[in-house]
Amino acid sequence: MSEALRTFLTLDLAPLLAVTFAAGTLALLGAFLVLERRAMIGDAVAHSVLPGLVIAFLVTGTRAPSAMLLGALGAAVVASGAIGTIGRFGRLDPTVAIGIVFTTLFALGVLLVETSGARNVDLDLDCVLSGQLELLFWTPPATAVDLLRPAVLATLPRETLLLGALFAAVPALLALVWRPLEAAVFDPTYARTRGTAPRLLRAGLFILQAAAIVASFEALGSILVIALLTCPAAAARLDARTLLGYVTRSCVYGLFAGVTGYLLATRTAPAVLGSSIDASGTVAVCAGTLLAVRALVVRRS
Amino acid sequence: MGELVAEWLRALSFGGGFNTNVVLCAAILLGVAAGTVGVFSMLRKESLVADAFAHASLAGVAAAFLVRGALTAEGSAPRSMEVLILGAGVSGSLAVGAIGWLTRNTRLTADTATAAVSSASFGLGICLLSIARRAGGAGQAGLDDLIFGSAASMTRADAWTMGILAALTLTITLVASKPLTAIAFSDRYARTTGLRVPAMEALLAALVAAVTLAGMQAVGMLLIVALLVIPPATARLWARRVPPLLALSASIGGLSAWTGTSLSAAAPNAPTGALIVLTASALFVVSLAAAPERGVIAGLLRRARLRRDANAAALRARDARGA
Amino acid sequence: MILREESGVPLAVTALSVAYRDEPVLWDVNWSVRAGSMTAVVGPNGAGKTTLLSASLGLVPRLAGDVRFWGQPFSAVRDRVAHVPQRESVDWDFPVTARDVVRMGAMRGAAWWLPGWLVPTRAGRRETERRVEDALVRVDMTELGARPIGELSGGQQQRVFLARALAQDADLVILDEPFAGVDEGTEAVLTAELRRLAEAGRTVIAVHHDLGSVARHFDDALVLDRTVRAQGPAAEALATWRGDVGAAAAGV
Numbered sequence: 092m093s094e095a096l097r098t099f100l101t102l103d104l105a106p107l108l109a110v111t112f113a114a115g116t117l118a119l120l121g122a123f124l125v126l127e128r129r130a131m132i133g134d135a136v137a138h139s140v141l142p143g144l145v146i147a148f149l150v151t152g153t154r155a156p157s158a159m160l161l162g163a164l165g166a167a168v169v170a171s172g173a174i175g176t177i178g179r180f181g182r183l184d185p186t187v188a189i190g191i192v193f194t195t196l197f198a199l200g201v202l203l204v205e206t207s208g209a210r211n212v213d214l215d216l217d218c219v220l221s222g223q224l225e226l227l228f229w230t231p232p233a234t235a236v237d238l239l240r241p242a243v244l245a246t247l248p249r250e251t252l253l254l255g256a257l258f259a260a261v262p263a264l265l266a267l268v269w270r271p272l273e274a275a276v277f278d279p280t281y282a283r284t285r286g287t288a289p290r291l292l293r294a295g296l297f298i299l300q301a302a303a304i305v306a307s308f309e310a311l312g313s314i315l316v317i318a319l320l321t322c323p324a325a326a327a328r329l330d331a332r333t334l335l336g337y338v339t340r341s342c343v344y345g346l347f348a349g350v351t352g353y354l355l356a357t358r359t360a361p362a363v364l365g366s367s368i369d370a371s372g373t374v375a376v377c378a379g380t381l382l383a384v385r386a387l388v389v390r391r392s
Numbered sequence: 393m394g395e396l397v398a399e400w401l402r403a404l405s406f407g408g409g410f411n412t413n414v415v416l417c418a419a420i421l422l423g424v425a426a427g428t429v430g431v432f433s434m435l436r437k438e439s440l441v442a443d444a445f446a447h448a449s450l451a452g453v454a455a456a457f458l459v460r461g462a463l464t465a466e467g468s469a470p471r472s473m474e475v476l477i478l479g480a481g482v483s484g485s486l487a488v489g490a491i492g493w494l495t496r497n498t499r500l501t502a503d504t505a506t507a508a509v510s511s512a513s514f515g516l517g518i519c520l521l522s523i524a525r526r527a528g529g530a531g532q533a534g535l536d537d538l539i540f541g542s543a544a545s546m547t548r549a550d551a552w553t554m555g556i557l558a559a560l561t562l563t564i565t566l567v568a569s570k571p572l573t574a575i576a577f578s579d580r581y582a583r584t585t586g587l588r589v590p591a592m593e594a595l596l597a598a599l600v601a602a603v604t605l606a607g608m609q610a611v612g613m614l615l616i617v618a619l620l621v622i623p624p625a626t627a628r629l630w631a632r633r634v635p636p637l638l639a640l641s642a643s644i645g646g647l648s649a650w651t652g653t654s655l656s657a658a659a660p661n662a663p664t665g666a667l668i669v670l671t672a673s674a675l676f677v678v679s680l681a682a683a684p685e686r687g688v689i690a691g692l693l694r695r696a697r698l699r700r701d702a703n704a705a706a707l708r709a710r711d712a713r714g715a
Numbered sequence: 716m717i718l719r720e721e722s723g724v725p726l727a728v729t730a731l732s733v734a735y736r737d738e739p740v741l742w743d744v745n746w747s748v749r750a751g752s753m754t755a756v757v758g759p760n761g762a763g764k765t766t767l768l769s770a771s772l773g774l775v776p777r778l779a780g781d782v783r784f785w786g787q788p789f790s791a792v793r794d795r796v797a798h799v800p801q802r803e804s805v806d807w808d809f810p811v812t813a814r815d816v817v818r819m820g821a822m823r824g825a826a827w828w829l830p831g832w833l834v835p836t837r838a839g840r841r842e843t844e845r846r847v848e849d850a851l852v853r854v855d856m857t858e859l860g861a862r863p864i865g866e867l868s869g870g871q872q873q874r875v876f877l878a879r880a881l882a883q884d885a886d887l888v889i890l891d892e893p894f895a896g897v898d899e900g901t902e903a904v905l906t907a908e909l910r911r912l913a914e915a916g917r918t919v920i921a922v923h924h925d926l927g928s929v930a931r932h933f934d935d936a937l938v939l940d941r942t943v944r945a946q947g948p949a950a951e952a953l954a955t956w957r958g959d960v961g962a963a964a965a966g967v
Contacts, residue, residue, distance in 0.1 A: 126809070130507040131440065177625075180688045181680055186503070187625050190439045191676060194618035198669035201540060201615075205663050216540060221518050274819040278805045281879075284772050284798040286790065287822065314447070314614075315518065318511035325500050325508045331810035332863045356519075366526050372518030379512025383490075386498050499808055694737040702779035705743050706730035 100231035100238075103357060105251045106224040106310075110374055111349035112254035113307035114319045116261055118345020118378075120300045121320030122338045125328055126276060127293075131186065132171060133320045135193035137304050137313050139163075139170040141200030141219055144308070149207055156249065160305055167301035170196055221371045222312040227251060250309050257306055261299060265338075268292060273334050311371045318375035319345055326378075326385040344381055352377035399658035404650070411551075412657050415543050418555030419610055419653040420646045423619060423668070425562040426603045427627075427645025430620035431638050432565075433600055434628070435576035440503075442600045443617040444491055444510035445484035449604070450517025450613060452483025453538055454524050461527055473550055476538065477605050480613075484601060487513045541612025541665030543653055550609055557606035561599050572596060573634050610653070611665035619645060622672040629676075629683040648672035722786035725750050725887045725918040726771065731780030733763070733770045740766045742942045744780070748920060749935060753913045755923040755949060758939035764922045765801065765891055767939060772798055772889070784887065797885035799876050801892050807865050813875045814847060814860040820882035821846045850881040854904055870901030877905060888912060890921040906932060929953060 124133045140163045147162020148154060170192050177188035204216060227248045237243045245252070265272065274282040275289030282289035300320075307316050323344035331337030352374030360368045406413050433439050456479025460472065487509050494505040524535060537545045546554075565572070574582040575592045582589050600620065607616045627640035652668030681688050726748040733741040740763045748754050756764045769775045771782045773789050784792045797820070821843045851857045854874040864872060873893060880888050888909070894902055909919045913934070923929055929936055929949050936949040938956040945955040 125504050128501050128503055128806075130504045134507050134511075176688065177680065180691045181625070181629055181683075181686045183625055183628060184434070184437045184439070186437060186439045187434055187621055190443065190617060190621035191625055191673070194615055194621065194669055195673040195676075198615055198618065198666040198673070201663050202666040202670065205666075206659075206661055220539070221522075270818070270822055273811065273815065274822070277809050277811055277816070278800070278819070280769075280774055280800050280804055281798060281819070283774060284793065284796070285819075285822070285883075286793040312518075314511060315515050316511075317507055318515050321504060321508040322512055325494075325504050328500060328504070328810075329498055333812055333815065334810050337810045364523065366523075368519050369522035372515040372522065375512050375515025376519060379508065379515065382508055382512070386494055386500075390497050691737070695734075698734050698737060698739065699778050702732035702734075702739070702742070705732065706779045709730050709743050709745070 096235070097231060100229065102228055103353075104231070105227040105229045105248045106370065107350070107353050108247070109227055109251040109254050109310045110224060110353050110370065111346055112251070112258040113303075113310045113316075114323075114345040114349030114352075114374060114378075115342050116254065116258045116303045116345075117307055117316060117319040118323035118348075119261055119265075119338060119342040120296070120303050121345075122324040122327065122341040123276060123296055124300060124320055125324035126337075130321050131189045132174065133300065133304070134317050135170050135174065135189050135196075136167045136301050137308075137316045137320070138193040139166040139196040139200075140305055140308050140313050142166055142196050142203060143200075143305075145200055145203040145207065149203070156253075160302070163305040163308070164298070164301055166196065167305070171297065218309070218312060219314075220312050221315060221369050222308065222310050224310055224370050227310075250306075253306055254310065257303060261303070262342075264299065268295075269335075272296070276334075311374070315371045315375040318378050319348065322375075322378035322382045323348060326382040329385055329389040345378070348374055348378040348381060396658055400655050403654035403657040408654070408657050411548055414548055414555075415546050415551045415610070416650065416653050416657070418551040418558065419543065419649040419664075419668070421555050421558040421562065422603070422607050422610065423623070423645035423647070423649025424642045425558040425565070425645075426607060426616075426619035427623035427641040427643070428562055428565045428638055429596075429599045429603050430624040430645070431627070431634070431641050432572045432576050432596055433620060434624040435573075435634075436596070438600075439621045440506055440617070441488060441491070441597070442604050442620045444506050445488050445601055446604050446608070446613040446616050447510040448487030448513035448517070449480030449484040449608070450539065451513050451520055452479035452481065452517075453535060453613075454517055454520035455479055455483070457524050457535060458520065458527065461524075473553055473609070476534075477553075477608070480538075480605055480608065481601060483513065483517075484604070488597065488601075537612075538608050539612055539614060540663055541608070541610055541615060543610045543656055543664035544660050546609055554606050554610060557602055561602045561606065564595075565599055568592070568595060569634075569638065611668055612663070615665040615669050618669040618672060619648070622669070622676050623648065626672070626676040626679045629679045629686045644672065644675055648675065722783070723750050724748065724783070725785060726920065727783045727786075728767070728771060729781045729783075731767070731770060731782065732778040733766055733775060734778050735766075735775075739778075740941065741770065744939070744943055746937055746943055746946060748918060750918055751913060751916050752934045753909060753919040753921075753932065754935040754937065755921055755929045755933040756937045756939060757923055757926060757929055757953075758944070762940045764939055768798075768889055768891055768920070768922065772796070794883070795886045797880035797883045797888045799880050799888065799890040799893060802869065802873055802876065802895065804891075807867075807872060809865070810863060812861050812863055813856060813867065813871075813878075814851065816864060816875050817847050817850050817860075817878045817882050818843065820850065820879035846882045846884065850878040853881055853908055854878045868898070870897040873897050874901055874904060877908060881908070885917070887918045887920070890919070892922050892924060895924065926953065 121133065124130050143163035143166025144159050147158045151158040173192045174188045177183055177191060178185055227250060229247055232238060232243045271287040272292050274287060275292045279289045304316050324341040326344050327337050327341040353370050356368050356370040356373035402408055403412060406416065433442065453476045456475050460475050491505045491509045494500050495502045521535060571587050571592050574585060574587055575589055579589055603620065604616050607619060611619060623644040624641045626644050627637050631637040631640050648668050648671040651671045653664055655667045656662050656664040684690055724747050728744055728746040731741055731744040732739065744767060756767065758764050766775060770777050782789065784796060851860050854877055856871065856874050856878060859867060859871060864875060893905055913919050933949050935947065936952040937946045938944040938952055944959065945952040
């Protein structure tokens with residue numbers, strides 16, 4: 092195995108896979124958020140991940156993945172419940188409700204990170220901004236052939252494996268309930284009269300979306316997650332004709348932004364600027380550029 | 393704990409030294425100004441435009457820092473708030489313009505466009521910030537303060553900038569409150585009264601931008617939108633007409649800034665922005681529970697009463713038919 | 716008393732009250748629909764016409780009262796009842812084709828959540844596709860089936876909605892303002908198809924806003940204004956209501 096390949100496998104493979112899997116999953120699930128005009132809910136959920144993580148850490152005293160995941164998911168559910176309650180009783184515009192909830196939860200997260208012991212266990216505010224891709228590395232096998240062995244690949248970092256599993260599971264789950272899901276998202280009222288449990292389906296979809304946001308937090312940070320939830324989907328939405336075409340295209344755009352962004356930040360930038368730049372930020376910029384280019388090409392007819 | 397409370401009360405009652413008091417006064421002015429301007433953006437359902445503006449401003453701040461660093465002597469550029477604010481204003485305005493363009497010219501809805509543009513431009517900001525950090529230098533630490541807000545790091549000059557900008561915004565908003573109310577109520581109606589609606593819309597956007605920029609250093613760009621959203625929403629739960637809404641929202645904004653900033657003076661570890669926002673949130677939560685018409689408790693009680701009446705009516709009707 | 720007794724009445728509403736937030740919208744509504752009839756629901760704006768249909772179908776919570784379809788709760792007879800909501804209720808910019816929408820009508824059965832290729836019964840996909848094509852033919856939309864719904868005119872969109880109900884092959888079709896904002900051609904197609912359903916023994920209920928054409932299009936009518944003002948054969952119900960209103964006006 093050549094030295095360059097070995098370096099790539101050690102330093103780049105795990106973060107590249109992580110960011111690509113995350114981008115693909117987020118783009119796939121974000122397509123539904125954009126379609127249901129709930130992009131800002133995704134925004135609120137992404138901001139609420141931080142207090143969820145810190146509270147889970149303070150309660151359990153560990154950074155065990157299951158505790159972190161549950162804490163963040165709990166916060167996501169609290170966020171969406173609070174948005175609903177404010178809209179229903181306070182009769183305030185949904186954007187106002189969302190603005191209140193995500194700033195409050197985010198402020199809580201920031202306060203807890205800064206004043207509690209959480210700061211010492213690498214839950215600092217930098218990782219909120221851009222994730223912790225640089226912590227992902229891998230000790231590759233001695234020979235290239237070993238790369239194909241599952242047992243070897245299973246030694247990839249936990250985050251990468253989790254995101255990979257999610258990226259494989261989400262399309263399978265969506266395919267299983269595709270028709271009723273289409274009805275539930277297009278016309279929930281009608282779907283309810285047919286008894287195809289649209290609210291259950293959409294709740295399930297929301298849990299998946301929240302799980303993807305939480306799982307991607309470490310790779311991308313809490314704000315850049317939103318770029319991958321919305322930009323690829325928005326780019327695909329511009330001229331989509333069928334649901335399947337739209338969702339597929341959004342996912343492909345997400346994968347493209349993930350790979351391109353990572354390589355630009357870690358390969359091109361050092362050559363041009365002399366040092367690498369923030370990889371997750373570059374992935375978000377790639378997704379945004381994709382949307383900008385497509386929007387200029389496809390105007391409203 | 394008791395020491396902390398004593399320290400807080402001292403700061404709250406303006407006993408914390410001249411610098412602290414200047415920052416405190418400026419913060420209160422900011423809260424009042426944001427509470428006032430925020431009423432109009434809430435009524436126009438544009439509350440989250442300020443959020444996009446603020447997220448996008450990171451790119452401008454980092455770019456301004458880099459440009460300034462390149463123009464002045466190697467790595468020795470002192471942090472200059474005015475230059476950074478200028479950069480923030482430019483990139484924030486570009487983002488708001490892009491959101492408007494996407495909503496008008498494509499089939500994307502405003503919320504999608506807002507989320508996409510603000511997060512992607514924040515990504516650009518993060519990229520530029522990573523370059524600025526590598527470039528290093530004395531002022532680089534100040535950039536982080538702009539993201540999460542830190543009143544402790546504010547110099548007296550910074551506080552004056554914030555206070556003057558906030559006071560100016562507040563004055564203009566109050567002077568223009570009548571036409572702003574008209575466009576918040578209905579564009580079409582405002583046009584029939586001969587008002588120049590596009591000019592007023594531009595004015596409101598500029599006021600929102602001014603408050604956002606003024607508050608960036610104390611509250612931070614990720615949380616400043618809270619000052620424009622939470623006080624007006626809290627006031628809306630109690631007030632039905634615009635004048636009391638403005639008065640109440642301004643008071644809540646000022647009170648939150650006062651409490652939050654003095655708390656952070658007592659506990660320098662705690663981020664100012666988060667404390668201000670959480671004070672405002674606490675007031676909102678209490679209001680949402682207790683408000684007479686839009687409160688949760690009142691709503692649940694009314695619902696229960698109505699259900700009882702309906703069942704009684706149904707029973708009476710059944711008896712009448714049976715008889 | 717046998718609660719789940721089958722009856723011939725397609726829809727019977729007893730003492731129904733509904734409130735949105737704290738505002739009562741319907742108060743003590745009692746109504747029954749004749750099998751095989753075309754029944755119009757009419758009334759002034761804000762009379763609660765849409766709410767009555769939504770509450771009957773369990774879409775909005777009821778404060779009090781009871782709704783039975785053929786003597787049974789709605790959940791027991793879902794597949795026999797087709798709902799055509801107001802056209803404005805969905806996002807017509809949604810990326811689906813007309814045929815996709817109609818296909819939603821053909822999904823049914825307890826195992827709805829299983830994908831078609833996993834369901835061994837019901838003659839599978841071919842039967843579904845036949846019903847979808849048949850429904851498209853009946854509303855004269857076969858050629859536009861592959862179009863995204865956003866590219867259709869208002870009338871064509873309404874036809875797609877009706878086709879979705881037809882593909883369901885239901886015994887009771889409930890429509891909300893089917894004739895609102897549609898062209899004459901569509902109105903003719905809708906009227907003919909609804910009449911055909913009634914002649915085949917199905918029951919049709921529609922919210923209708925044009926008082927002038929109620930007696931022409933429908934057999935029966937319910938006049939609603941928060942509570943029942945009149946019901947029965949269309950002409951009589953309207954006359955009763957006009958008489959009441961006239962008497963009230965004379966009383967003032």
